[in-house]
Amino acid sequence: MLNDFNGQVDKWYLGGEFHFETYFPNECQAVELLPNVNSIFINSRSLGTKRIGSYSDNGGITFKKPKLLHTLVQPI
16 A cells, blocks of 8 residues: 555555565565655565565556565564
């Protein structure tokens, strides 16, 4: 779920789908990287020891293929 309406919390919408193949993500966090260019990064927990990341450059309408974040380790 995304909000791109200048802080009007009643204006939420569903963003694009991103498929994690066999990673089984949960505990996803979204962050807006650059406010004026609609870049969003999704950071998710995986079943293993690495986090998963996916990037959107169009405000969350679509996401690029997710990747394991080898430098960001998580506890099991």
